[in-house]
Amino acid sequence: MNNRDCTKLLLTHEDILIVTHRNPDGDTAASAAALCSALKRSGRTAWVFPNRQLSRKLMRYCGAFFAPAGFQPKYVVSVDVADEKLLCEGFAGKVDLCIDHHPSNTCYAAETFVRGERASCAEIVMELMLEINADLTKEEATLLYIGLATDTGCFQYSNTDAAAFRAAAELVRAGAENVEINTLFFRKVSEARLKLESMIYNSMRFYRNGTIAVATVTLEMLRQAGAEEDDLDDLAGLAGRCENSRVNITIREKEDGSCRVSVRSFRGVDSSAICAVFGGGGHAMAAGCTVKGSPEHVREELVRATERHWS
Amino acid sequence: MNNRDCTKLLLTHEDILIVTHRNPDGDTAASAAALCSALKRSGRTAWVFPNRQLSRKLMRYCGAFFAPAGFQPKYVVSVDVADEKLLCEGFAGKVDLCIDHHPSNTCYAAETFVRGERASCAEIVMELMLEINADLTKEEATLLYIGLATDTGCFQYSNTDAAAFRAAAELVRAGAENVEINTLFFRKVSEARLKLESMIYNSMRFYRNGTIAVATVTLEMLRQAGAEEDDLDDLAGLAGRCENSRVNITIREKEDGSCRVSVRSFRGVDSSAICAVFGGGGHAMAAGCTVKGSPEHVREELVRATERHWS
Secondary structure (H helix, E strand, O other), X not given: OOHHHHHHHHHOOOOEEEEOEOOOOHHHHHHHHHHHHHHHHOOOOEEEOOOOOXXXXXXXXXXXXEOOOOOOOOEEEEEOOOOHHHEOOOOOOOOOEEEEOXXXXXXXXXXXXXXXXXXXXXXXXXXXXXXXXXXXXXXXHHHHHHHHHHXXXXXXXXXXXXXXXXXXXXXXXXXXXXXXXXXXXXXXXXXXXXXXXXXXXHHOEEEXXXXXXXXXXXXXXXXXXXXXXXXXXXXXXXXXXXXXOOEEEEEEEOOOOEEEEEEEEOOOOOHHHXXXXXXXXXXXXXXXXXXXOOHHHHHHHHHHHHHHHHO | OOHHHHXXXXXXXXXXXXXXXXXXXXXXXXXXXXXXXXXXXXXXXXXXXXXXXXXXXXXXXXXXXXXXXXXXXXXXXXXXXXXXXXXXXXXXXXXXXXEEOOOOOOOOOOEEEEOOOOOOHHHHHXXXXXXXXXXXXXXXXXXXXHHHHHHXXXXXXOOOOHHHHHHHHHXXXXXXXXXXXHHHHHHOEOHHHHHHHHHHHHHOEEEOOOOEEEEEEOHHHHHHHOOOHHHHOOHHHOHHXXXXXXXXXXXXXXXXXXXXXXXXXXXXXXXXXXXXXXXXXXXXXXXXXXXXXXXXXXHHHHHHHHHXXXX
């Protein structure tokens, strides 16, 4: 299937519902809203499934595209959803067309359009939208920029290739409010988040000449900072800011007396092997596990397991 | 003067010395090194003036292009230097060609090539280099990426336009090590810097419902963190992370019993007017002043002046 085939599929259907994945990120939410806008402009009835898990920031840009109560779709399109298990409840077995950029896509839909080389689903949707209407509105460009910028960590992640930069150039040319989006999604945080970061950086401990960095987030810290769910984005990334660290461990205390552990590592250390010691798993560069005990106890256990794995 | 005229000027001269500005940033240092590389590849003798103020990170990429002792230049080119006063000592009145992107350039050189619409000098130098050699080496692309990425705050600042993104696409296509540069310049910091950020976030005070945010950096904090000069980049930007703040004030204690104050504000508040109260100055959105007294005293004074200016 190419861009034209996929566009034809979309345009030969009516009453389209676009669905996002659970724990929605900027790419799934904003790509869905942008595609919805383009279909509406081409004269179709189209809505986005009201995924109530959207963050406040994403709601502000995508909420206007949520389907009204009682909308009966005749065609269901998923965007940025690699696996049926990640769909919001009730959509398994019901997706007519899946548009995605994950190479791991399980082809669960009746028809699948995957371009696994793309950094974001927004780039694929942008090309489809240019087939549908030949142009982008300022609002559409801003939505696609949200998808592209969030999935590339504002052009810092290793998936940022020449195509991602070319797409960004096209979106900014079309009027995307890139500065506002950057400020809202990457720069500004709540006072609670700043307090929490202060405590997390203060909690950091280093081992093996700084090559192992461990950050701890206790329930007491969350309470003291007054942090809410929206303040907890990518806490596991903070430990990775240390210049000498090769293994970054983030320990988050849970209510039930255990800790959720996230391990991220650079080449040469297998995060999933370290987490497997505690019954967890994941990938070589990012893995997780849950360990019983206090944060201090869990820290000792994790550092010991990391040192044993390393040597 | 267009790209071709500027290239011709460069190629009709020999023994070229490229000079950078004082307090060198990534754009001046890496643009100079990249241009030097292209001139060398075209058969010219060219070197970069050894500006000893370069940070360790920049030295790692640009140090190899520093002129050897005793090099006698016949043609001096400045890169990213808006004003003669910003040149390293000894170059006033001696610049044959100035290549720059600052609209405020004072035309101090014998010939001047300014493109004031560009976000970075690296983009201008890239175009000249493509005229000189028709291609970029991987090393040259990486150097130009350093200039472009540092001057746009890794594509977050308001100067990031479609042309900047198009240049980034071209540089990544040419092999620029963008991920390594992003990690080194934007992501990784020293343990001392993390400790210092922890203390700065902890020091923050908010006024007028969080619309005024004040960060304090004391000598004791710098000592406790073990911070060196390289750890102090853009401290004035930290206060601006608070989502509700419209005026961000950073107070840095000095050895002589006074404090250096940096004020940054959004539309509607004039930073330079606030700083003028204390004999300082600057622009509407970023200004500075020096105020006698302890950090606590200076904080009170600044908050009072800001509230008075606002109402």
